[in-house]
Amino acid sequence: MSASLHVSVVRPKLLTALSYGAMMSLAIGLNLLPVFLTTLSARFGGEAGLSNEQLGRLGASGFAGLVIGILITGPLADRRGAKLFAVGGNVVMAASLVGLAWCPTYGGMCALLFWLGLGAGMLDMVLSPVVAALNPERRTRALNWLHSFYCVGAVVTIGLGTLVLGAGGGWRAACLLLVALPAGLAVAMAALKFPALSADGKRTRMRVLAREVWFVAAMAAIFLGGATEAGLAQWLPAYAEKSLGYPVWMGGMALLVFSVAMALGRMAVGAAGGRMSPFAMMAWGCGATVVLFVAGSFFPMRAVALGACVLAGFTGSCLWPTLLAVTADRYPNGGASMFGALAALGNAGGIFMPWLVGWVADLLDLHWGLVVAAAAPALMLPLVLWMRRTNGVNAAG
Template sequence: MAAPSATPSAIHPKLLTILCYGAMMSLAIGLNLLPVFLTALSELFGGVEGLSKEQLGRLGALAFAGLSIGILATGPLADRWGAKAFTILGNAMIALSLVGLAFAPSYAMVGAWMFVFGLGSGTLDMVLSPVVSALNPARRAAAMNWLHSFYCVGAAVTILAGSLALKAGLGWRGSCLVLLPLPLGLIIAFSRQHFPSLTTEGGRTPMRALLKNGWFVAALVGIFLGGATELGMAQWLPAYAETSLGYSQFTGGMALLAFSVAMAAGRMVIGSLEKKINSFQIMAWGCGLTVLLFLCGSFLPSAPLALVACIVAGFTGSCLWPTMLAVTADRYPNGGASMFGALAALGNAGGIFMPWLVGLVADWRDLHWGLAISAIAPLVMLPLVLGLGARKRRA
């Protein structure tokens, strides 16, 4: 039996939307604190030789594995019981993981807590998009880009806090505790709110029916490639700046901060221009420009220009994930949390695969080639989004 929805008068759409923005920032903590400290963790847990790049990539992969499992497990339950309990549970797991990571004694325990962090982030990732979509049915593309821009804001705050904690000598453990108040505050705030139903009165479209539809399957592939585009660079940029371009650890953290700010700006721009653009064309442009910038960032002989290209790729690739969510929600408005869960799981599966692949190629060759391999994702996504747009016009 589905959870009874709150009456419209009991729901405060603007306030709840703002709290969802805050929860998206909380989600960003677990996926962006790790890259700032890859070098430090290598030295702390890897001894004289340090951890291998594959071992470092494995930590990020564990977080995204937890993320995908959390999404898949939570989607059907949220359709049945409503979203409120899962927004609280997700923030609780994030808070618990921050405490656990602050006191983790070994590489294995860091990996275990990164997995739990991923579970909490996945729980939030699953419920936030359908809640914001239900609260803003007349402007889904704008609302989705704004929501996901706050993931980037959260990433920027996390990276800045981590980098400043590093500079102040607090290290990995101190940074975890500095970020703890955000999820704790959100637990209290969400507990006082009423949530909307995640589908219209027509009822939810079953996942079996969606998976028989070719357009939806192509959208799943597209969001996998969008996640791979975004997260391959995001997970490895600080380490690339430090070990391949010759910058300091602090500068590497600031590069990721700038990348996150560029992503936030890109999503806010798309959100502001919702009625003036074609969503499929803007994704196609984003794919093409991101391919060029990834290759420039990987192979330009000038370190400053290469770093700038990596950062600007955050702006051009920013629209791919949230806009794909929005166009799919517009096509299937009764997909419910399960549909968003499937999309988010595939997007984050790209986030598992690409950072691991970058590390694998880097061990085989170097990080220049490791990051260059990331360009395959937006290159393949380009014709796919054009095809989805053409099929939408014919529908």
């Protein structure tokens, strides 16, 4: 069989599996740096180390690349197809990791972290619509599995980085070990044909979607879903250490277990298939997460409080990917631009809520700051119930 015949037919199962692997690759771009902040501070800052602002600039560089990657990829993927950006995102990440392993200057680190984030943003934008297009009859299942592999990738990245440090290795060794994943995925994906990102290749324009009340509600809901995840995840180590009195290592372990709980939650939804309404799953997830946020913030036994925080990773895990799935089901012609708009709002929620938690914590304390994050799933619940009630009515596309 010729090579041209190999790429003339879409292979849904193989490409879906490679997309799951690419979601792990994406996780490298967002989870590698925090493990090595102390190491990089000493490497580039001399005896005094880098300032907190300089360390923050490293993280901000990666996040800036992520946002720009998402914003530019959505419209271009609708015009050029998903393959260019799925393969290109992995190539950019692999090249950035190699560059980071040998980078001699702080300025170079900022630039390369930007490119690492850009590659991650390209993947973040394109993987969900690709998997949705490959699995039109089971989008909720497939997208929850897809996003569970982000959590798996986060655990692998953090775990590998910690092991490298424990074995006496450093930033360079970790980068070179991790480069194999995006490089291998780029080669494997280059040999495959990708599906069109909208049904029959006919895309519903964003200006049409923006006039749909249901779609506006979905945008608000995913903003709250992103806020639910990040509001707790960003503050969990500090909360465990400063408010619950656990040692520093325990805060890091809590975040690791939180990521595992999120992965297991998304896998459980994926395994459940169509046995439960996706709207019902989101509603139960919202309600349970509110209860766990309150328990985690104020329960008098610190072990129970920390356990509630970790378990909230499980109950809140389905909100983002399931919301993507039900929106894609309602608007199958939305294309990559629709997924880009949803991802942008979800990430905006992930930026806003950690800031709000910190602001309230400065006014009162971190217990009250953390319980404010419960407002996100509480507000998402009535939106999800309304969306369930009106789903299928006057849908565009």
